Amino acid sequence: MFVGRRACPRISGFRSTRLYSTSLASTARRTPALLARSSFRNPAVAATSQLPRAFSTRAALMSAPIPATSHEADKVLTDIADYVHNYDINSELAYDTARLVFLDTLGCGMEAMNFKECTKLLGPVVDGTVVPNGSRVPGTDYQLDPIRAAFNIGTQIRWLDYNDCWLAAEWGHPSDNLGGILAVADWLSRTYKAEGKAALKIKDVLKAMIQAHEIQGCLALLNSYNKVGLDHVVLVKVATTAVVSRLLGLTRDQTVDAISQAWVDGQSLRTYRHTPNTMSRKSWAAGDACSRAVNLALIVKKGEKGIPTVLSAPVWGFYDVLFKGKEFEFQRPYGTYVMENVLFKVSYPAEFHSQTAVEAAKKIFATLKSMGKSAEDIDNVVIRTHEACVRIIDKQHKPMTNFADRDHCIQYMVSVMLCYNRLETTDYPDESEAAQSELVESLRRRISCVEDPQYTADYHEPSLRTIPNALTVTLKDGTVLEEVAVDAPLGHRTRREEAKPVILEKYKRHLSPHFSEQHVQSLIDLGNDSAKLLETDVDTYVDMYIKK
Secondary structure, eight states, X not given: OOOXXXXXXXXXXXXXXXXXXXXXXXXXXXXXXXHHHHHTTOHHHHHGGGSOHHHHHHHHHHTSOOOTTTTSOOHHHHHHHHHHHHOOOOOHHHHHHHHHHHHHHHHHHHHHTTOHHHHTTOXXXXXXXXXXXXXXXXXXXXXXXXXXXXXXXXXXXXXXXXXXXEESSSEEOGGGGHHHHHHHHHHHHHHHHHTTOOOOXXXXXXXXXXXXXXXXXXHHHSOOSXXXXXXXXXXXXXXXXXXXXXXXXXXXXXXXXXXXXXXXXXXXXXXXXXXXXXXXXXXXXXXXXXXXXHHHHHHHHTTOOOOTTTTTOTTTSHHHHHSTTOOXXXXXXXXXXXXXXXXXXXXXXXXXXGHHHHHHHHHHHHHHHHXXXXXXXXXXXXXXXXXXXXXXXXXXXXXXXXXXHHTTOHHHHHHHHHHHSOOXXXXXXXXXXXXXXXXXXXXXXXXXXXXXXXXXXXXHOTTTOOOXXXXXXXXXXXXXXXXXXXXXXXXXXXXXXXXXXXXXXXXXXXXXXXXXHHHHHHHHHHXXXXXXXXXXXXXXXXXXXXXX
16 A cells, blocks of 8 residues: 555456555655755755744745646546546446435435424525525425525434444445435426426436445545544535536536535534534534535536645645645545445434444343343443444443433443333433433443454454444343344345335334325335336425425
């Protein structure tokens, strides 16, 4: 493996898991450290050391030679643009999986409409605004500009942390990108029809989803943004920008410009995901990323240029400013791998690293019941887990102050399952039975996590990508129950066929409170008819989710 600023040549059909990245274009990278060292060999720069520090620092930076390739775009940008504009998607598995992701994601958005904390953020910026031929927002009667619609739809999708998931060096939820994709596709379709042109089809939406999944997922495979304090929604912004640029008719070079704008846009910190600042912004961060992406693509469509070396520019580029001087590394070229291997969150509305732990807890509940015992008889629980779980949701001794704390605490989720044999979205609000239960809280504080290095290795192994957890329960009478281990959750690719009927049942459950039984069935029937669904006009399909 070697790293640098030039990507390997595109390898058609490449599917191996060997590491590859960008090769060096010059013999030395002018990082801040190199710039500092070079100043001692440059008399003009060295002379500035006699001036006040503020001036000497600025002089040294501003006197640095301009790289010879300063106007040649970073290969990371051009590779994404080339993929978006030139890659033909022929994978039936990718399209079939995208269809399920599409339905599941829209269902998650409809379920979020039951929570006022979500709905209060939706709608136009100015109440009563109706945009001619604007994007429609499922579950509402809003008709918005595509930027605001992208925020609305993206926020719905992510609110309950129940849509799909991708786990690697960086975590994320690739279906978050549907917020921007659907908003733009719907707006374009309504506009085209008003002009007497043909609308986009749902197949166009699914193609954009496959590409957005791939971009976000491949950028996440070997590059950890969380370790430098950045939130994963930076990848939503980049991926959405890329695919909506194509939908909007931008050229390949304009798409490069738009992607560069996404990288320079300033990135969200993970502060709102961690104690003591965990709060609901984590539920609308993806919506914010989608809206920014659409805005940037539209700005470039009007003629704005890009920042060619936004990543690699010495001192001022993304790598030096935000990524500790490291370049991105890549495990594979862009194709359809991510959509084909994405994880569905089928069983529980819980942060994905906890899914197998909650499955194991459900089995333990049954064991306790068969013994005539309950959660009240538990002394302690040890969870053998992987490193990412410990980093994100191990919060044994941290107070649970809100919904956002609870749905990102493995101890809380396991405790609720052990106490009630359930874990539902209604178990997270402050006023819920589970949140107010003294038993849930007491047991939560007696559940500890320990990392298993093999579990961590399996989590990162491309051929496995499991999310393993194992629970060992010790009772108050000293009895130690047999460890219950679950390697792959129901939504894992290895359990995809098992999951399909459950995914559709989840979709139906999320639609039912909002529409008549007949209308719900019509949506399910259309969703199951792949050929018909793919040829449905986007605006016609979105109208099926509108509530007056």
